[in-house]
């Protein structure tokens with residue numbers, strides 16, 4: 053995991069727009085019903101004309117959000133462990149030109165960051181041109197899912213969505229009543245969102261977006277609006293709470309908001325507007341380094357995998373994403389064409405370590421081994437619907453799901469040719485679901501995310517100790533298990549000697565910017 057990308061986890065749940073639900077067969081009566089939901093919302097908020105006359109909206113506030121995908125454990129409490137403070141939250145909308153600027157400072161409240169390393173994020177939108185603004189003011193255009201996501205973010209507010217829905221180009225569909233709400237699907241500028249209004253007050257209560265996640269499949273991202281008050285003739289919410297599927301993922305309180313204040317110039321800079329998408333990066337070279345008898349360290353991207361050879365099958369360690377699973381399975385076929393890869397070991401439940409689990413299962417994995425706390429998660433990954441973006445497993449239909457073998461404190465995989473010892477990593481604040489692996493054949497230790505040798509991500513701006521506290525934790529776990537480690541084959545970082553680990557542990561040489569390990 054890369055801490056600098058943590059903040060993007062929620063945003064990066066692939067924002068694929070669901071197939072338009074607007075049906076050409078909708079009857080005039082249905083259309084009238086759809087339009088009525090929007091008309092009622094507009095009336096409750098201050099009236100259609102008032103909404104269409106708004107030039108700008110500026111909202112400011114603060115709160116917190118939660119990285120549900122990078123949690124301590126896959127349970128209610130664990131999923132709320134990775135908390136970030138949101139401050140200097142400012143969203144400026146230029147409704148006349150469909151432009152916006154979203155600014156926020158996010159600071160981790162994560163157990164060992166304790167509020168340092170706050171990062172300012174500035175995002176822009178100008179029509180369908182989305183861009184990010186760096187600390188030095190340089191703007192870079194973003195494309196694809198990020199651009200669609202930005203457009204959805206623009207519409208994720210009652211004022212912008214209702215206004216978009218009033219435009220004749222918007223497609224409305226599926227007006228319906230559910231409980232105490234009336235709902236309608238609104239498609240505007242290629243994005244489909246569902247607006248829910250309170251049946252009594254007629255004010256927008258929720259905006260729901262169906263998104264796709266490689267692990268969790270069809271995932272509703274739902275913003276709820278409360279504490280409405282009148283601002284310049286408009287009813288606007290002062291509290292926005294967000295859920296990602298069934299988990300709370302953000303809570304923002306709006307402290308000040310103004311309508312038709314000077315929003316400044318939100319236009320995309322000319323160089324951003326004219327920027328073209330870059331060529332897709334060349335696929336990484338995948339190499340399999342033999343590090344012991346029957347054991348390969350497969351490199352190519354930031355996430356390494358390992359292949360271990362047993363007498364009649366191969367074990368795949370780590371399935372971070374589809375690209376890696378494809379590359380590593382191809383490498384296995386090259387190395388041992390006659391031994392099927394039937395077993396997958398998952399080191400922990402985080403999305404960047406499990407994004408390829410479904411593809412691995414679609415390609416013949418019959419057993420998944422993981423820590424007991426991940427069993428529910430793996431079951432969910434395998435069984436949740438993936439209808440928005442059907443993957444290989446979804447397309448195959450009736451695939452026999454693999455057996456899931458749970459490891460508690462320790463476990464071992466052994467036959468006449470290979471031994472893999474598995475240990476729960478105790479008391480690490482990154483995740484409570486991690487396994488470390490020891491291969492006695494080569495005195496090699498494998499672990500995820502804790503020790504990332506020679507990896508720049510060990511140096512964290514504003515955090516002088518970098519990952520040092522986790523190294524101390526890993527050293528403690530190695531001592532506890534009485535392991536005779538000579539080499540480290542980590543999921544992130546380089547294959548190194550234990551001497552380098554000890555150097556880093558004692559001197560933290562690699563954590564000093566520009567510093568170097570001594571061997």
Ligand SMILES: [Zn+2]
Pocket residue numbers: 053400402405482483500501
């Ligand atoms: Zn992780």
